[in-house]
Amino acid sequence: MSVATSVMGGSVAAGLGNVLKGAVLIAGPTASGKSARALDLARSMDGVIVNADSMQVYSVLSLLTARPGPRELAAAPHRLYGHVPPGAAYSTGAWLRDVEALIDSGALRNRQAIFVGGTGLYFRALVEGLSPMPDIPPAVRRRWRQRLEAEGAAALHAVLQELDTQAAARIRPGDGQRIVRALEVLEASGKPIGHWQAMRSRPLVDSASAEKLVLEPDRGALAKRIDQRFEQMVAQGALEEVKALLSLDLPRSMPAMKAIGVRELAAALGGDISLEEAARRAKAATRQYAKRQMTWFRHQLGADWKRVPA
Incomplete structure (x- = not known):
């Protein structure tokens, strides 16, 4: 099955015993255009976009995690974005439970489910299942x-x-x-x-019928996009986001505190480095992160994932 045949055939994701048939999965490194591609598909396929990025779940960090903005949110339904307080412990298992609850609620019924993000473990759990873990007091x-x-x-x-x-x-x-x-x-x-x-739970997405895409941008072009995007983040208010996050006085070990740009902009706010130096470091860290993502996708996602230039 391809995205084209899904549109032409009118196929939409349907839950069968909590297993989605015909879902579209779009993985790729940061700044590769995943969200825009998902939005185009959602418009053409009457789709619901489901977040599969571990940083975009946090409520405070909208700009720094490149969450879809008001125009995108108005253009198509988006789910599991910004629904987790940054002080909460969140995991792949918690995300998978949220996806299952979304399916059970009927939010994806008779709609094309489009999962998009840069967290490879989320996609793997979606199509392979996840090891059950004990509750931690x-x-x-x-x-x-x-x-x-x-x-x-x-x-x-x-x-x-x-x-x-x-x-x-x-x-x-x-x-x-x-x-x-x-x-x-x-x-x-x-x-x-x-x-x-060593144990695995049942997957939530039927892998055989899913359209699985990995975006593979040119590295030089991606680096330019990353740099331009971070400058836009700062211009639009990323410093204020970091101020709001720091005001919560969270432990530095919390995942939200490790979002790229938080440490760098916090150092600028504290007067330790200039804003220009903070931006330079954040851009470099983002480029390194994108490289790690691409390496992970290349080695961990199998031949049934279609590689798409971006």
């Missing part, structure tokens, strides 16, 4: 995140090495979020995270 989660903040990722990786050598071998010493996740799962359940990861 808030006190356990808070304690490990506080230790991450106080001691750093390397110190907690050493703790993980003692408690779960297999997980420690798979996780980079600098990857604080994954280290904390492994430690809190172990404490909460008494079983290593690998035990849970």
